Amino acid sequence: MQTREFFKSFIVLFAIYLAGSCAFAGVNLKIVSANGTLSEILVGLGLEKQIVGVDVTSTYPATLDKIPKIGHNRSIAAEGILALNPDVVIYTNQSMLSPNVITQLNSSGKKVVEFKHEYTKEGAIKLIREVGSYFNAKAQAEKMVKSLQADLAKIPNATSPKKLLFIYARGTGTLMVAGTDTSPDKMFLLAGFKNAVQGFNDFKPLTAESLITANPDVLVLFSSGLESLEGIDGLLKVPGVANTNAGKNKKVISMDGQLLTGFGPRLGKAALELSQKAK
Template sequence: MQLVSRFYICLLILVLTAGTGYAKALRIVSANGTLSEILVGLGLEKQLVGVDVTSTYPASLEKIPKIGHNRTIAAEGILALNPDVIIYTNQSMLPPAVVKQLNSSGKKLVEFKHEYSNEGAIKLIREVGAYFNASAQAEKMVKALQADLAKIPAPANPKKLLFIYARGTGTLMVSGTGTSLDKMFTLAGHKNAVAGFTEFKPLTAESLIAANPDVLVLFSSGLESLEGMDGLLKIPGVASTNAGRNRKIVTMDGQFLTGFGPRLGKAAIELSQKVK
């Protein structure tokens, strides 16, 4: 009789844990804001024991211990959280030495490929969902994303946009081709004001005037670091551009604008509305 009771108890446990991905709740560390956002959407937020500083959405992630920001992340800080699995993307820019340390630690380290495109965002959501046995939840997120993407308006008059990465006047970089910003501009129906280089390069007055963007795009925190629009207009070359003369400056949350995850469509729509 006791044996039968134990059997039914075990059966009940299996039923209760079915569909949750794992019978044992994993301790997860996410080194990427988009991955953290996806995990929350999959219903796995309570399993997150550590996140990087780009994991800002939803706001509840602020309560989770931080492991640092890409190149400043240390393996020791991650391992101190005793995770079962550590996830990151090929865009996370983890130092090779840290990746090596984590691989040799005995902990599960998983890299997800992340491409800056509609298809790339959808693929990432599905792959993360599949890995954590939450494909049904992932498909709900994909459907919502696809609905948002279908609502992105086509601009009647495409403009030249230039993204400036700012951390005070001492750190000013512009975004070239192939970056998440470049891809976002294209998705919103506009074009990057600069070409001829990839990734980021230092901003110069000469190159800024030559590019002559219609709109300058910055992270909200970046414009704040320059003491607002007046501070931005004091940077050599800015006031001589169409954007500067018309005071056409757009700011958005950094992770929202560049995440290329579940909120990609919403971000493109907001950018389109602000560029008008």
């Protein structure tokens, strides 16, 4: 009799544990991600089926293309998110989700969670672990961390660091260069290179004078940015480009934007690819 009662109690307690654990792990949790790196981490944690909405930077893996888009950065509206009826909305301090949107979501009763994201290898690892912990998927998070660390270990040491310059382009009408403390700048340093421009943070408009003064050895653009300029030939027509070492040698690198600047699970792969292309 006591044995039977013990097993009944055990089964009840185990069922309660499973129910609580599964709910927290996101089995029935509907998630909206307002950041490409967070979306990539969620997929790595095995939670892709719970994602009901993503921002436009959520481009990897390709299966995320099938998920409804909520917009980009400050253009994201609360109405679009609420229409998806999520249980939780996640974003990072780099996502720039509007305070008004956050207020609207909180007022509607939705759980809104911000994760801190730093553009360093330590920051990438910390982000993966914190997201994994929040969704009760620590084991899966550690697998991603180990893979990331293995990739980082493959990056060769640079003996004579080249000067790289990142140009953000949306056609010739929008050309910006990345200064210090930006994600491209941090990626250059991680891969063993130098940023050709110093003395300012964030992004500034590209000018022929500043470009010639910086005289980069290599120009780096998003693949979409280079396409918007009609390729390398179009880039060389931008004033000042042809006068730099990079322009003279036609040393131009294009990489997927989310890969290059995401600082997530593929950080090591991105740094390695940049290192190899910039040789």
